[in-house]
Amino acid sequence: MKKRIKALIIDDERYSREELLHLLEAHDSIQVMGAEESATAGLAQIADMEPDVIFLDVEMPKMSGMELAKVIQKLKKPPLVVFATAYPNFAAEAFRYQAIDYLLKPFDEEQLAVTVQRIERALQMTPVEPEATPKGKLAVEGEKEIVYLSPSEMVYISREENSTHIYTENQMYEIKLTLKELEQRLKDYAFVRIHKSFLVNLDYIQKLIPWFNGAYHLELMGRKETLPVSRNYVKSLRDRLEL
Known part of the structure; x- marks a missing residue:
């Protein structure tokens, strides 16, 4: 802003x-x-x-x-x-x-x-113009190659100890950027924070399952694991996700 x-x-x-x-x-x-x-x-x-x-x-x-x-x-x-x-x-x-x-x-x-x-x-008073949707791919640098990922193929991103991992439907990539840095880069795409350690692509969300004390679990298309949704992020997630 x-x-x-x-x-x-x-x-x-x-x-x-x-x-x-x-x-x-x-x-x-x-x-x-x-x-x-x-x-x-x-x-x-x-x-x-x-x-x-x-x-x-x-x-x-x-x-x-x-x-x-x-x-x-x-x-x-x-x-x-x-x-x-x-x-x-x-x-x-x-x-x-x-x-x-x-x-x-x-x-x-x-x-x-x-x-x-x-x-x-x-x-936020300025509406987002449809034609202004950003384009570009995220560079994931490995030892022998650089893989370019489109935001649309990223299912979720996690921060585990000192490593950041990007998960697609079939692969996991490690990247040097922090979760906060990725959240900033992806702010114009369909990503939302659900926990201090997770960013999720809204397009892959399938089910929100009540857990305990106001927290939830999240089922995602293309992935077998479920992700925790902190009670502090439930309302903002539903605001972004639901019509």
Whole structure:
């Protein structure tokens, strides 16, 4: 994204503000413009800064996060709201205020990454032109040859210890790039992260099978093994996969 997303943190707990600020610094698309310790101070900053998104605690003195969310819905251009709280029981009410996500403390890095992706998609204003679909092949360098793989033939990619493996229907290739580097190169193709160690081609997904504690297993066409889907990535996977 050419323009960075302006974010504001509103939380009465200093440690939580500092932790969230630190974690968001790892995301280049996000620019934290400020961190306020009360909803009233946050409301003034929203009017002044016009942030794209606010990370908002629920339980705060004088004015709660829910009350602030209700107020800003009346603005001409309200920011996106991500509730960041220690209390899971407010989730249903939060989404009545059109919250884009609901983060629980202590913050999980993987879940925050999913939230940032959701914010990026929500703020992406430029439609993708069909004719702009990228072309090219991925070079996999071996000892004696370079194999060129089309993204369409890659079923999934995994990171195992210090090695990255690309699986097609019949072969496995080892590549020097990290999973994060490959995710960046393949961002314009039908690939989605399902776990900190796996990227999957959406075109090969066949079944999503419930496992336990909100996690799933994934069956893929052309492969016998199943892959784990972390509960932190289930919603983003289904958002990309389903009509």
